[in-house]
Amino acid sequence: MEIEPENHDLCKKAFVLAIRDALAVVSGKWKLAIVCTLLSGPKGFADIERLLATISPRMLSRELRELEVNGTITRHKSEPDGKNRKYALTSSGKKLEKVVFILAAWGAEHRAESANTHQ
Amino acid sequence: MEIEPENHDLCKKAFVLAIRDALAVVSGKWKLAIVCTLLSGPKGFADIERLLATISPRMLSRELRELEVNGTITRHKSEPDGKNRKYALTSSGKKLEKVVFILAAWGAEHRAESANTHQ
């Protein structure tokens, strides 16, 4: 992922693809929130549901499925026999922590800056 | 923006607000792309339209307005008399460059990692 500064065209194919991949995870009302809950370790459906408080089971189910499909989390049975499942971040998913922090840092700074006569 | 590692609850109010602010800019099909085109300097409507190639004037107009409202870009007349306008990043908008790169870097890594039997 090298981008030459003088090349104004950040719309290079690889760059655009990368951005799109990232946004596929980052966009969606609950995906990042779910990732955040999993940063502290694997969780069950009900755990996440409780942490997010206002999410409906339908949405949680859908978002989990999408995160699983795109390789951000895994779903596995916690007991060999059991019905209990746990969701956990993949190695790639764990690396989202950095992204989340950068995003939040910018968001906070942006909010502060906009507060002062938006300039 | 300090977050204690042992505190699993990244759903803290300030953190969530920051994330939401960031996503308000980052989400939307064209917003980040527009920001990318402006990283190399102020541009006119038609310039951006041409760089993004497939965007409709309606969407460009809307996305520009939203970015302006949320303090990411400014719109100003380039000539004192003129009708020509230029869009430019605010200082806060310029700082998005870092975010974009981190996002793209993660996206590229994620894509590569998912390619290998998704683990």
Place this chain on the structure above:
DNA sequence: CGGTATCCTTCTCGATACTG
């Protein structure tokens, strides 16, 4: 506990045509 099924509303985005 860990989800699905159904239904409905709203928001997003694109196409196309037109304006000062």
Place this chain on the structure above:
DNA sequence: CAGTATCGAGAAGGATACCG
């Protein structure tokens, strides 16, 4: 050049109820 107006399709999201 720099947009706005209108329309319509489809995706996103929520409420609620129910299932193994």
